[in-house]
Amino acid sequence: MLSRQDELKNRVARTACDYVTRVLPPGSVLAVGTGSTVNFFVTALAAARLPLRGAVSSSEATTARLTEAGIEVLDPNTLDEDFALYVDGADEIDSRGYMIKGGGAALTREKILAARCREFVCIADQSKAVSVLGRFPVPIEVIPMAANHIARRFSAGEAAGAAGSPVARVRHGAHGGPLVTDNGQHILDVRGLQIHDPLAFESCVNNWPGVVTVGVFAHQRAHRSLLASETGVTETEYPGA
Ligand code: 5RP
Numbered sequence: 001m002l003s004r005q006d007e008l009k010n011r012v013a014r015t016a017c018d019y020v021t022r023v024l025p026p027g028s029v030l031a032v033g034t035g036s037t038v039n040f041f042v043t044a045l046a047a048a049r050l051p052l053r054g055a056v057s058s059s060e061a062t063t064a065r066l067t068e069a070g071i072e073v074l075d076p077n078t079l080d081e082d083f084a085l086y087v088d089g090a091d092e093i094d095s096r097g098y099m100i101k102g103g104g105a106a107l108t109r110e111k112i113l114a115a116r117c118r119e120f121v122c123i124a125d126q127s128k129a130v131s132v133l134g135r136f137p138v139p140i141e142v143i144p145m146a147a148n149h150i151a152r153r154f155s156a157g158e159a160a161g162a163a164g165s166p167v168a169r170v171r172h173g174a175h176g177g178p179l180v181t182d183n184g185q186h187i188l189d190v191r192g193l194q195i196h197d198p199l200a201f202e203s204c205v206n207n208w209p210g211v212v213t214v215g216v217f218a219h220q221r222a223h224r225s226l227l228a229s230e231t232g233v234t235e236t237e238y239p240g241a
Pocket of ligand 1: 102
């Protein structure tokens, strides 16, 4: 049986599938994110049997799911055109469509797809909506040899004007050790930040040597969100995105 939150994720995933069916022309390439909400979306997509040319994927996990669902996964490097639609979840989203992402460690590939899409549709349950980003620890993908130095910069308050508490993400399971991303890098999760200016925060931390990707999606914010609550799914378009 699904938990209440999973029911909401499933509901928004099905709404997103209807949206894709409505707006995506046959023969298009769909960009697909990562996470539990997206997993429901892939299931809905498989059932809808849309006439897609294929999908581009933001993680090895999503690639496996898409393949299992019979949807061909294409290499973005073989495609010259941008993608009409990118559907992905988020860990937090504010009223301007700025997000924190990377809870599933796929932030780098997610940002690459977000940068190549004409429309980013964020799907989530309502619990992800916040007024200020930062309650969720901000994931930062880092080159391992720079991890401690980057952690010290957060502790010293060099980003967002306030000290954050960085923790290296570890792998679940018997062997533990640092989590290694699909790109062979590590993740720092930074707690205790209040990000009032997501664009400035992202630009600032992006400039630190050894940072691969900042889990704040401000320059690549959502164009539209579908947020599920007990009363239904609310669709919001973010002007200017
Ligand atoms: C993965 C992500 C996910 O979109 C984010 O963590 C939300 O996941 P979920 O749908 O499981 O709540 O950014 O890197």
